[in-house]
Amino acid sequence: MEVTRSNFRESLPTISSAISKASFLAIDGEFTGLQKGVNLHAFDTPNERYQKLRQGSMDFLLMQFGLCAFEYEATTKRHIIRAFNFYLFPKPFSRQAPDVCFSCQSSSIDFLVSQGFDFNKLFREGIPYLTPAEEQKSRDALESKYNQLDMMSSPAFTSPTGADTAVAKGPIEIPSEHKQYVEDICKQVEELTAEGNTSQTLELKPTSAFQRKLVYQTLKLKFHAGLHLETKTNNNRQRYIVISKVKNAEDQKQKEESRKAAEMEELENAVGFSKVIRMISQSGKLVVGHNMMLDVLHVLHQFSCPLPESYEDFKSLTRCVFPRLLDTKLMSSTHPFKDWIINTTLGDLRKLLENKPFEKPVVESAEGFPAYTTDNEQLHEAGYDAFITGLCFIGMSKYLGTFQSPKKEHIPPSSPLIEPFLNKLFMFRVQDIPYMNLAGPDLQPSRDHVFHLSFPKEWKTSDISQLFAPFGNVYIGWLDDNSAFVSLYKKDEADRVLQNITTGDTFSVVAYKDFIERMQKSSSRKHNIPASDLDLPVKKRQSSSPLNVNASPFQSTRSITPIPEEMEEENNGTVNMDDLGEPLAKRMKTDCKSGSEKKLFDEPENW
Incomplete structure (x- = not known):
């Protein structure tokens, strides 16, 4: 399901329902660039890699987010999928809202263009978003605005004697060049309020912020009651004043409350896609990605809070937002999969996992959702890539079930067999440290050689x-x-x-x-x-x-800088997983069909 600004609000209940029903969630992202200014080398430590990506990648935008919810049906032994493809763009909803500056990388943009990415749709229909801190700041700005309006209508502001000395500011003197404009507006309002005039509203032409302030001030002083003023924005983003007649104080209050409600609704719409990330976080579901370090960093940075300087703080933040993460790039690079998988790029991995000894997953799109299939590849559309990532996870999970006695057709995300792969992010291009361990100390292999x-x-x-x-x-x-x-x-x-x-x-x-x-x-x-x-x-x-x-x-x-897929290709064959130090898990022994003992994830204790 494609989700843009025009259908985001109405899609929220569907998104919430899909997350709630899911056995696990798969995600993927597309970016305006990958990294700049700092480079990555084969002997980065996890802390160094984090600092380099924090400094060199966060100026780029995550502009398309794929979410695919996989619900397992025990009766039919299949997964029902609900895939979403979100276009994201931080359009400011008001003058007080963040006006985001971001970077683009020509190689990344060129690559996405070659894949048919619709940049017009991104900039016109991209869903906005605010972090919790930005949301609170905007709410505070609205409250401050309401307080100022209340102050302007108070006796201390309107009284010619300035009875309340607590308010230092009074009316602004109208400059000579604006006097005729203000006088013309007053005449139009007098005609609107004249007895027998059935018109209820008057829309003024778009004008400058200073002229609007003069109009507000003058009309409130001259017409103490019976009018309600509101500033609106037209399709050309020009701001203008709408003047409405009110019958009494109660009617005036209702219009004010209605205006406040409309502005609060606008703020809720501006929070936008951040609501989806909060749904995912609050669900506590397993979140699966492929080579997902950049995805995680960008999601936290754009929708949660700026990435902390401290690497340990970053790990704590990640566990707080996403308690359970799994990287299929790492999973496919380790025992017992690496003996069968020669290429871990996403598209090739999916194809390998459809052949023996693996088994192609049985999936079906839910009603009303796009019928993604592997026969019609749409790689580099974030929603489709999330779908493929989920298929890879199911394929590898089913293979783990073959080591059980009796063989298990379905390995749930909560299975102990999945635990060794949790909360470890694949470290691409690193010679001897395969992953960043979010749940504990990182590997410290010997580099005496x-x-x-x-x-x-x-x-x-x-x-x-x-x-x-x-x-x-x-x-x-x-x-x-x-x-x-x-x-x-x-x-x-x-x-x-x-x-x-x-x-x-x-x-x-x-x-x-x-x-x-x-x-x-x-x-x-x-x-x-x-x-x-x-x-x-x-x-x-x-x-x-x-x-x-x-x-x-x-x-x-x-x-x-290569695109993510090229990064993966460079890694295939670069990282010798037999030389990687401590195993992902302790030796896990299970009985197979023949009764002989097999060792899962049996990696050497020394790199």
């Missing part, structure tokens, strides 16, 4: 590989033109590096641990470690001699 190398800017990949050739194949993570991290494929060779490679006139080699300690002590310079090779000239990544491609992945030749 990693070295920091400084060298002349003329060096290329082949030069570095030749330097480290005696120790086998290496992974090279470029930091800038003059430095890189070098990771040994054969970790047991680490002790020999500093013994055999002595610092020369043109280069220096430092153990990773020593380099990090040195950087932390350089508080006076506050130097940020350079990031990936994405912004380096292509020549820096070219070798004069071939390297062993079986040893480790090589760097991308892109010089612009």
